[in-house]
Each structure stands twice: as structure tokens, then as C-alpha cells.
Amino acid sequence: MPGSELPSTAKLRPDFIWGVSTSSFQIEGATKEDGRGPSVWDIYCQNGEIKNGDTGDIACDHYHRYREDVALMKRLGVQAYRFSVAWPRILPRGQGSANEPALSFYDRLIDELLAAGIEPWLCLYHWDLPQALEDLGGWMNRQSSAWFADYTRLVATRYGDRVKRFATFNEPSIFSLFGRSLGKRDRSSEDNLHRTIHHVNLAHGAAVDVLREKVAGASIGCIHNYQPCRPSSGNEADTTAAARLDAYWNKAFPDPQCRGEYPPLMRPAIEPHMQSGDLARICRPVDWFGLNHYSPVYVKAQPASMLGFDFGTKPANVPLTPIEWPIDPDAFAETLLTIHQRYGLPIYVLENGYGNFDSLDETGAVIDTKRIEFLRVYIGAMNAAASGGVDVRGYFIWSLLDNFEWESGYSIRFGLIYVDYPSLRRTPKSSFGWYADLIKTARQR
Numbered sequence: 001m002p003g004s005e006l007p008s009t010a011k012l013r014p015d016f017i018w019g020v021s022t023s024s025f026q027i028e029g030a031t032k033e034d035g036r037g038p039s040v041w042d043i044y045c046q047n048g049e050i051k052n053g054d055t056g057d058i059a060c061d062h063y064h065r066y067r068e069d070v071a072l073m074k075r076l077g078v079q080a081y082r083f084s085v086a087w088p089r090i091l092p093r094g095q096g097s098a099n100e101p102a103l104s105f106y107d108r109l110i111d112e113l114l115a116a117g118i119e120p121w122l123c124l125y126h127w128d129l130p131q132a133l134e135d136l137g138g139w140m141n142r143q144s145s146a147w148f149a150d151y152t153r154l155v156a157t158r159y160g161d162r163v164k165r166f167a168t169f170n171e172p173s174i175f176s177l178f179g180r181s182l183g184k185r186d187r188s189s190e191d192n193l194h195r196t197i198h199h200v201n202l203a204h205g206a207a208v209d210v211l212r213e214k215v216a217g218a219s220i221g222c223i224h225n226y227q228p229c230r231p232s233s234g235n236e237a238d239t240t241a242a243a244r245l246d247a248y249w250n251k252a253f254p255d256p257q258c259r260g261e262y263p264p265l266m267r268p269a270i271e272p273h274m275q276s277g278d279l280a281r282i283c284r285p286v287d288w289f290g291l292n293h294y295s296p297v298y299v300k301a302q303p304a305s306m307l308g309f310d311f312g313t314k315p316a317n318v319p320l321t322p323i324e325w326p327i328d329p330d331a332f333a334e335t336l337l338t339i340h341q342r343y344g345l346p347i348y349v350l351e352n353g354y355g356n357f358d359s360l361d362e363t364g365a366v367i368d369t370k371r372i373e374f375l376r377v378y379i380g381a382m383n384a385a386a387s388g389g390v391d392v393r394g395y396f397i398w399s400l401l402d403n404f405e406w407e408s409g410y411s412i413r414f415g416l417i418y419v420d421y422p423s424l425r426r427t428p429k430s431s432f433g434w435y436a437d438l439i440k441t442a443r444q445r
């Protein structure tokens, strides 16, 4: 198939890790089973905020089908699987007594992975905050870092004998910004955005300390989205807006966590929420930088918006995916280099992938050539970045399965495996076979 040849991986480390990523709310389903409490996402869904009225109630039914999913991963040949624990499943009210049936679900999942020779990468927080904590102010409440530390202690104590790779948060800037300033869930003031940013950073630092104390040999990071922010036009207002977005979107979390400082243009707004010693509480040593990257972002000035920016038009000559995300592998290589230089940490790419409107053809197959082409050029760009000296140590595709996509529900598909939602039948797409070949070839070198 033209465009589906394998990219060179010659410059990647011999111990490079190939994996896939998912998250709890997006695949598990079983939202009312075994004592799970509601999360903020159950409530957004109930309120009809998701396309087509979709909910996470069933999702991919991974809660019941995890054995089949692990068997598929084994067939794929991945060395690692990144998943998240649902906080409201194991602590239905966010704090207090733990829910044993849910704890034992993750025991079974972890044991199944280890038996298949797949390393579990556990993310503590992929956006499904227990609603009971949101009712107490959620991340706007400074107590949230203590809640998060207690939850982390429970996870670390229970699974730390078998899990060594831990991520504290997935894309803290996305859930903070979209929850508190941009988009439909905008219901608060600027002050609450900065409060949220600072408290999530404090929670990260507290969790790192707990993991270091409880898990011998833990390897810890946080997962950040990082995208070049490009002005939509050459005018000065758009350039200023792009610099503002860069501070909030890219740097608001990794800068304090890894460099012990907030970007200068945010400092006055963070200051009222800062207490003495906070930056030292946030900036705890981590082992790696988790990167989620899909595309660059185009920005325009929008004086009426809370932070003075909005998403702008994309240049006409940039190719787009079917969901209109720019395809720009050079921006990926540029991002890897920026992060390498700015933070000096080993990088794991923990999300990259292609959103599409895949469907089964008349033979029952999914021939997703465009996804393969996308993965080929992005992996090629990563190899080029590595040859330029970037310390990149792993690459995880978003996602193993088609799943519940925030806001778009089930209308967009990112999986290497097609999920027929009415029957929940899994069908590996062509990209599944292609990634399996790539992993095999790369590991034989």
C-alpha cells in the first residue's frame, strides 16, 4: 500500500518503548457498577453537553472486556500500556473509605497485563474528578492537593508492588482551561482559573512525594499537551495572543513543576493564590516529561475573551485530518526539541494519533490508510528529532480502541481497533497490523 511503508527508527534508543494509551472514562463504561460514584464527566453527559447526547455509561465496556483488550495488545506487540485509574470508582465520594470491588478490578487488569508481558503505565488523573469533590469546589479548593495525595497513597499502596510507572495528571492545562475559561463549561471567573492552575500544580507535587515514599523504584512524570502556538496572521495583536496561549496552554504546568517558576505573564494572576513555600512544594524531581502532541495550534487576538485569545484560522496550505487538526510532523519534531532544551528531561510521547470517521467496509474490514500515513510521518519526525539529540524514549499511540471522545462522544474514532458500539465487537484496523509490523521491525534492530 503506498504510504504505508515503515519509517526509519534507526536513531531511537535500543530500549525504546512502544505502547498505546487509553483513559478510564473513555473506555470503561460500567459507570454505575460495583459502587462507583459519579464523576464530573457523568454530570456533563447527563446535562446533554456531549454531541448526540452520548454518555460514558457503556463506552467500550472495557470494565468487563479487559481480558479481550489485553489479548489484543499482546497481539499488537506493545511493550507498555498507559491507562488511568478512575478516582470515583475506587473512592466513590473522592475521599473516605475505599471501594474494594473497584480496587480489585485494577488488580485484575494489572495482573493480566503483567502476565501478557506488558508494562502498566498508570495515570492517576485523566479528568474524571469525583463529583462529590467538585461539589466542594473541586480544584478551586486548596484542600484538593490533600485529597489528591490521599487518593495517590491508596493507589500507590495497593498497586506499587507491580506498577512502577506513574503519571500524576493528563493534560492539566486542557482540563483547567476548558473547565474554567474556554468553551461551554465556562462558568467561572478568571480568578478561579488561576486558583485551579495553582492547586493542580500543588496536587502534582504532593502526589510525587507520596509516590516516592510509597513505591520503591517508582518512575514518575506528568503528561502535558505541548503544541507550537502560531499566530493566525502577521499582526501584532495575534502575535501577542499566541504568546499568551503558549504560556497558558504549554507552560503553566511544566514550568512550575520542572523549573520552579510560572511564566512571567501569568505571575501577577497566580500571586494572590500563592503561599510561602508553594513553588518548592510543586517543583519535586520527576523522572520524565510525558508529551501528548497532535498538531500546532493557530491563535488570534480576542479582546472579549477572558484571556485575550481564541483559536484562529489555519493557513490554507496546511493539510488537515478529517476532524480538521493540522498535519504537521515538523511541528512535532520542533516540539520535541523545545521540550528537550527547556526541561532537560527524558521524553515519553504518551499520545499521538489520528481522529477519523472510520467505518467497516463491505468485507467487514477497516482500511485506514490515512491514519497509517499520519503515523508514518510523525514517527519519522520523532526519529529525526532523536538524531538531532533529543532524548525521546517511548511512543504511545492514542488510542488502542475507538472510544468516548470529550465533547464529540462516539462520532470521532482514534483507535487502532474499531469498536462497533451496538455489539461492542472489536475489529483491528489496517493500522493495527501496520503498528504491529513497525514494533516488530524496530525491536529486531
Ligand code: FCB
Binding pocket: 023, 026, 170, 171, 174, 225, 292, 351, 398, 405, 406, 414
Ligand atoms: C487528548 C486527550 C485524550 C484524547 C485525545 C484525542 O487531549 O488526553 O483523552 O481525547 O486528546
